[in-house]
Amino acid sequence: MAKVAVLGYGTVGSGVVEVLDTNAAEVAKSAGEAVEVKYILDLRDFPGDKHENQVVHDFDIILNDPEVDVICETMGGLEPAFTFEKKALESGKSVCTSNKELVAAHGPELVEIAKKNGVSYLFEASVGGGIPVLRSINDSLKHEKIDAITGILNGTTNYILTKMDKEGIGFATVLKQAQDKGYAERNPEADIEGYDACRKIAILSSLMSGEHVNYEDIYTEGITKISIEDFAYAKSLNVAIKLLGMCKKNESGFFTIVAPFMIPMENPLANVNGVFNAIDVHGNMLGDVMFYGKGAGKSATASAVVADVVDILKHKGKHIEVNMNSKKAVLTSKDNAVRKFFVRVTENLEDQAKELFGNKIEIIKSEEVKGEFAFVTDLISEKDFEEKLWKLDSVKGYIRLY
Amino acid sequence: MAKVAVLGYGTVGSGVVEVLDTNAAEVAKSAGEAVEVKYILDLRDFPGDKHENQVVHDFDIILNDPEVDVICETMGGLEPAFTFEKKALESGKSVCTSNKELVAAHGPELVEIAKKNGVSYLFEASVGGGIPVLRSINDSLKHEKIDAITGILNGTTNYILTKMDKEGIGFATVLKQAQDKGYAERNPEADIEGYDACRKIAILSSLMSGEHVNYEDIYTEGITKISIEDFAYAKSLNVAIKLLGMCKKNESGFFTIVAPFMIPMENPLANVNGVFNAIDVHGNMLGDVMFYGKGAGKSATASAVVADVVDILKHKGKHIEVNMNSKKAVLTSKDNAVRKFFVRVTENLEDQAKELFGNKIEIIKSEEVKGEFAFVTDLISEKDFEEKLWKLDSVKGYIRLY
Incomplete structure (x- = not known):
C-alpha cells in the first residue's frame, strides 16, 4: 500500500483524490500496489467531506512521515509550492504536479534535485491537461531527434477564437460570454495575453532541448488584437487563426514564440476548436504526431497527475529520467x-x-x-x-x- | 552495448536499421546503452549494403547467440514469424514487432509466453504506424477505465475517401490512382474490405478488455459500396464519411465493429484526411484523447519498433506488463x-x-x-x-x- 499526500484541495487536488477513489482498482493494478491518500494539505477544513480526516494544515506532518512516498502538488503558484516541492524531493519523496507556473520557472532545477536524491519529479498535468504528451516525448519519442513542437496550448483563447470565427462576434463580447460561462477568468490576462501558453511552450521547449528555456525569454503575443475582420480575410485565404506556442530547431538556431498564426485548413491544428488543445511533435524519423484533447478541466488534469503517481510507484526507488537540466538554453533572436x-x-x-x-x-x-x-x-x-x-x-x- | 537482430530486411526492417543508425546517440541515451544490429535475417543477400555482413539466412544463429537481447520481427505474415517469435521468447529473448496480422491472431498468447519467460513482447508499430498510442494506453492511461476506442486505422481507405469527397471522383477511379501512386496495393482487398482496420481494432480492443478479441469475430464492412452520391448527401448533413474501427463497453455489452460511418464535422475524427490515421481513446476520468499521425510509412513505423527496443532495454530483465491474456473475449452481438x-x-x-x-x-x-x-x-x-x-x-x- 503506497501512501500519497495531496497539497491543495482545490479543483485539481480534489480531482486527484476523486480519481484515486473512483479508479482505485485500475490504479492499484497499474501501480503494482494500492494507493491511499494519507494527507490533504489545505488552509481550510472540509467538514463533511469524505476525506475530512486526512486534511492537515502543517506541511511538516507530511514531510516528516516516512510512509508518504509521493506528493501531488496541486496548489499552483510559485510559493509556498516551490519550497514544499524542494523540501519533499530533498527528503527523498517523489513529487508530481500540475503547477505549470512553477515547472516553467524551476522545473529543471527540481528535476536535478530529484535526480540527486534518487526520486522522481514529474509534471504531465502542467501541459495539455489530461493529454499524455510529456510522457510520450520523454518516453516513446525519446529516441527521435525532435526538431519542432507546435501547440494550441490554451483552451480559453481557443474557445474565444473559435466563437469569433464561427459566430462573427467581436473579441470583447466573446470574452464577456466566456467569463459568464466560467471558461475565462475574471482577470483573463494570463490567457488572452498568451502568458499561460508561454509557460507551457517553455516547458515543452525545455524538454525538447534538454536545457532550461526561460519563459521570460520567449516572445509572446496574445489574441487581443484579433478582430472579426481578420476572420473574414481568413475565410478567403482558407486558413484558421489560432494562438500557437512553437519551438523549432534548425540550422539557423532554436526559436520559440507564442503568437496568433494563420494556419492552412489542411493542417490538423486548424481544425482544433473550442476549449480543446492539441500538440504536434515533429521527429526526424517519425514525422508529425499530434496529441489532442481537453487541455483543462478537473478530471482530465487530475487523471494526468494520477498517471504520474502510477509511473513513480512503478519505478519506486528509481529516478525517472526527464530530459531537462538547469543550464540556460540559448534562444535565437x-x-x-x-x-x-x-x-x-x-x-x-x-x-x-x-x-x-x-x-x-x-x-x-x-x-x-x-x-x-x-x-x-x-x-x-x-x-x-x-x-x-x-x-x-x-x-x-x-x-x-x- | 545491447545487440539486436532484425528479422526481415524489407521496408520496415531496413527502416529499423536506419533509425538505429541515424539516431544512434538518441537511442543510446534513452535505452541507457548503445544498440548494435548484430544480425539481419533475410532470404536474400544484400551485396553493397552497409549492413551486408550482418545478413544471415538461418534463424538458429540468432536464437543460439546469447548476446542477442532483442529481436525485431518485421517480416509480416503468420508463418514463419509466429514460430520465430515464440522460439525467441521461450529462449529468453524479448521481441518487438510491426506484424499486425500476427499480433491480432496470437498477440495475447505471445504476451503470456513472454511473461512466463521474464521477457517482453511489444508491438507499438502494429497499430497507427509511428503514433505512440499502444504505449499510452498501456502506460499513461492504464489507471483509466477505458470505455471506448475509435479509430481511423487504415491510411489507404482514408486517402480514397478523402479524394472521393474533395474531388468528386468515384471509388474505382480513385482506387486506380492510389494504386498508381503506390498508396494502395495491387491487391487492395485487405485495405478496402476493412480487413486491415479489423486487425488493428482487434489489437486495440484486446488491450482495452485485457482479453483476446478474435478479429474473426468482428463485424467488418469495407468502403467498396461508398459512392460519390453519398458524399453529396454528406455535405448537406455536414458530416464526413470515414472508415472507423470502434470498440465500446457499456451496460449493454462490449461491441466492436469496422464500417464506414458518417461523423459530424465538429468531431476531430471528421477532419482526419488523406493517409493519416487517428485514434480516439475515451477514459472515464480523462474524457477523450486523440492521437494523430501517419499510420504507415517506412520511417514512422520503424521509429515505433525502435521505441519498443528502447523500452525493452530500459526494463532489461523485467517483463513489461501488457494488458492482454489469451482468454477469449466475449463480444456482444x-x-x-x-x-x-x-x-x-x-x-x-x-x-x-x-x-x-x-x-x-x-x-x-x-x-x-x-x-x-x-x-x-x-x-x-x-x-x-x-x-x-x-x-x-x-x-x-x-x-x-x-
Whole structure:
C-alpha cells in the first residue's frame, strides 16, 4: 500500500483524490500496489467531506512521515509550492504536479534535485491537461531527434477564437460570454495575453532541448488584437487563426514564440476548436504526431497527475529520467525567424505596400470588409518585416502565417 | 552495448536499421546503452549494403547467440514469424514487432509466453504506424477505465475517401490512382474490405478488455459500396464519411465493429484526411484523447519498433506488463447495438420509408443527386434496422451514423 499526500484541495487536488477513489482498482493494478491518500494539505477544513480526516494544515506532518512516498502538488503558484516541492524531493519523496507556473520557472532545477536524491519529479498535468504528451516525448519519442513542437496550448483563447470565427462576434463580447460561462477568468490576462501558453511552450521547449528555456525569454503575443475582420480575410485565404506556442530547431538556431498564426485548413491544428488543445511533435524519423484533447478541466488534469503517481510507484526507488537540466538554453533572436505575414492596411496604400514588400505580395480583398485591403508578404525575416511595417502609413493589423 | 537482430530486411526492417543508425546517440541515451544490429535475417543477400555482413539466412544463429537481447520481427505474415517469435521468447529473448496480422491472431498468447519467460513482447508499430498510442494506453492511461476506442486505422481507405469527397471522383477511379501512386496495393482487398482496420481494432480492443478479441469475430464492412452520391448527401448533413474501427463497453455489452460511418464535422475524427490515421481513446476520468499521425510509412513505423527496443532495454530483465491474456473475449452481438442510419432509396418510396421507420425519420434531398432521396432513421438497433431495410423495395445504400 503506497501512501500519497495531496497539497491543495482545490479543483485539481480534489480531482486527484476523486480519481484515486473512483479508479482505485485500475490504479492499484497499474501501480503494482494500492494507493491511499494519507494527507490533504489545505488552509481550510472540509467538514463533511469524505476525506475530512486526512486534511492537515502543517506541511511538516507530511514531510516528516516516512510512509508518504509521493506528493501531488496541486496548489499552483510559485510559493509556498516551490519550497514544499524542494523540501519533499530533498527528503527523498517523489513529487508530481500540475503547477505549470512553477515547472516553467524551476522545473529543471527540481528535476536535478530529484535526480540527486534518487526520486522522481514529474509534471504531465502542467501541459495539455489530461493529454499524455510529456510522457510520450520523454518516453516513446525519446529516441527521435525532435526538431519542432507546435501547440494550441490554451483552451480559453481557443474557445474565444473559435466563437469569433464561427459566430462573427467581436473579441470583447466573446470574452464577456466566456467569463459568464466560467471558461475565462475574471482577470483573463494570463490567457488572452498568451502568458499561460508561454509557460507551457517553455516547458515543452525545455524538454525538447534538454536545457532550461526561460519563459521570460520567449516572445509572446496574445489574441487581443484579433478582430472579426481578420476572420473574414481568413475565410478567403482558407486558413484558421489560432494562438500557437512553437519551438523549432534548425540550422539557423532554436526559436520559440507564442503568437496568433494563420494556419492552412489542411493542417490538423486548424481544425482544433473550442476549449480543446492539441500538440504536434515533429521527429526526424517519425514525422508529425499530434496529441489532442481537453487541455483543462478537473478530471482530465487530475487523471494526468494520477498517471504520474502510477509511473513513480512503478519505478519506486528509481529516478525517472526527464530530459531537462538547469543550464540556460540559448534562444535565437526572433528577428532571424523567416516566415510570411498577413497585413491589413487602408485601401489607398497598395502602391506603398508593393514598394516596401515587393511586387510578389498577394493582395486580398474581402467583400465583408470595406475601406481597406490586406496582403500576404513573401518570406521575410521578422526583423525586416518589422522595419518595413513601420514605414507603412496605416497598418490595421498583422498576423503571422504558419 | 545491447545487440539486436532484425528479422526481415524489407521496408520496415531496413527502416529499423536506419533509425538505429541515424539516431544512434538518441537511442543510446534513452535505452541507457548503445544498440548494435548484430544480425539481419533475410532470404536474400544484400551485396553493397552497409549492413551486408550482418545478413544471415538461418534463424538458429540468432536464437543460439546469447548476446542477442532483442529481436525485431518485421517480416509480416503468420508463418514463419509466429514460430520465430515464440522460439525467441521461450529462449529468453524479448521481441518487438510491426506484424499486425500476427499480433491480432496470437498477440495475447505471445504476451503470456513472454511473461512466463521474464521477457517482453511489444508491438507499438502494429497499430497507427509511428503514433505512440499502444504505449499510452498501456502506460499513461492504464489507471483509466477505458470505455471506448475509435479509430481511423487504415491510411489507404482514408486517402480514397478523402479524394472521393474533395474531388468528386468515384471509388474505382480513385482506387486506380492510389494504386498508381503506390498508396494502395495491387491487391487492395485487405485495405478496402476493412480487413486491415479489423486487425488493428482487434489489437486495440484486446488491450482495452485485457482479453483476446478474435478479429474473426468482428463485424467488418469495407468502403467498396461508398459512392460519390453519398458524399453529396454528406455535405448537406455536414458530416464526413470515414472508415472507423470502434470498440465500446457499456451496460449493454462490449461491441466492436469496422464500417464506414458518417461523423459530424465538429468531431476531430471528421477532419482526419488523406493517409493519416487517428485514434480516439475515451477514459472515464480523462474524457477523450486523440492521437494523430501517419499510420504507415517506412520511417514512422520503424521509429515505433525502435521505441519498443528502447523500452525493452530500459526494463532489461523485467517483463513489461501488457494488458492482454489469451482468454477469449466475449463480444456482444452487433444486433443489439443502437444507432442512427443514413439510407438512400428511390424517390417514390417516401411513404414506405415512413411506414417502416416511423414519422421521425429525417428526409434529405440533394440538388446533386436525382431520382432518389435519403433519410436518417431515429435510434434503432442493428437488428431492427436490418429487418426493416429488407422490406424497403429499393435500397441504394446505407451508412451508419457516429
